[in-house]
Amino acid sequence: AQTVTQSQPEMSVQEAETVTLSCTYDTSESNYYLFWYKQPPSRQMILVIRQEAYKQQNATENRFSVNFQKAAKSFSLKISDSQLGDTAMYFCASANAGNNRKLIWGLGTSLAVNP
Amino acid sequence: EAGVTQSPTHLIKTRGQQATLRCSPISGHTSVYWYQQALGLGLQFLLWYDEGEERNRGNFPPRFSGRQFPNYSSELNVNALELEDSALYLCASRPGTGYEQYFGPGTRLTVT
Numbered sequence: 741a742q743t744v745t746q747s748q749p750e751m752s753v754q755e756a757e758t759v760t761l762s763c764t765y766d767t768s769e770s771n772y773y774l775f776w777y778k779q780p781p782s783r784q785m786i787l788v789i790r791q792e793a794y795k796q797q798n799a800t801e802n803r804f805s806v807n808f809q810k811a812a813k814s815f816s817l818k819i820s821d822s823q824l825g826d827t828a829m830y831f832c833a834s835a836n837a838g839n840n841r842k843l844i845w846g847l848g849t850s851l852a853v854n855p
Numbered sequence: 856e857a858g859v860t861q862s863p864t865h866l867i868k869t870r871g872q873q874a875t876l877r878c879s880p881i882s883g884h885t886s887v888y889w890y891q892q893a894l895g896l897g898l899q900f901l902l903w904y905d906e907g908e909e910r911n912r913g914n915f916p917p918r919f920s921g922r923q924f925p926n927y928s929s930e931l932n933v934n935a936l937e938l939e940d941s942a943l944y945l946c947a948s949r950p951g952t953g954y955e956q957y958f959g960p961g962t963r964l965t966v967t
Binding site for chain 1: 897911957958960961
């Protein structure tokens with residue numbers, strides 16, 4: 741069965757510093773997609789970044805980047821120059837390619853950015 | 856482009872009543888997903904609709920049901936409400952050829 745594991749329930753970082761959130765996954769598929777979503781206190785779920793498994797290059801979106809290690813089944817999120825607005829719950833998710841595109845979710849990491 | 860919309864924002868019901876939650880996907884998106892998120896917990900998958908059909912269902916009792924309309928909007932019905940049904944209900948839509956889901960702001964259901 742497909743699983744996603746986030747081993748850090750809570751993390752904190754000082755404003756302007758860099759933080760890395762961990763995620764590991766397990767799938768028997770060769771082609772799949774990985775995502776990081778952010779849920780701030782407003783509870784609105786926002787897509788932060790996506791990675792296609794067949795692409796070796798790590799995805800980057802402004803201050804957000806991933807370290808995708810396919811062999812290790814690891815997909816960590818790095819947030820550079822952390823801002824107070826980055827305070828949120830961060831969820832890692834995966835989806836297999838093909839007709840069944842259901843997202844499998846991790847339990848989330850609560851990130852607090854401190855001034 | 857308008858995002859996913861959900862109504863109502865808040866819903867207060869008493870135990871045993873029925874609740875109806877509504878979702879309008881992003882224009883052009885054919886798939887709609889429903890999730891339950893209890894306070895402080897992760898997302899629990901409820902239902903997936905695509906092209907008007909129920910495609911997959913999470914581990915929830917039959918009193919959780921829904922449908923998708925020809926315009927791809929969707930409705931989630933919860934019958935015989937129980938106190939533990941109090942949660943944030945999130946709707947997400949996905950384009951037919953994509954994998955990422957886009958979420959609405961949620962409906963907060965409170966059962967008293």
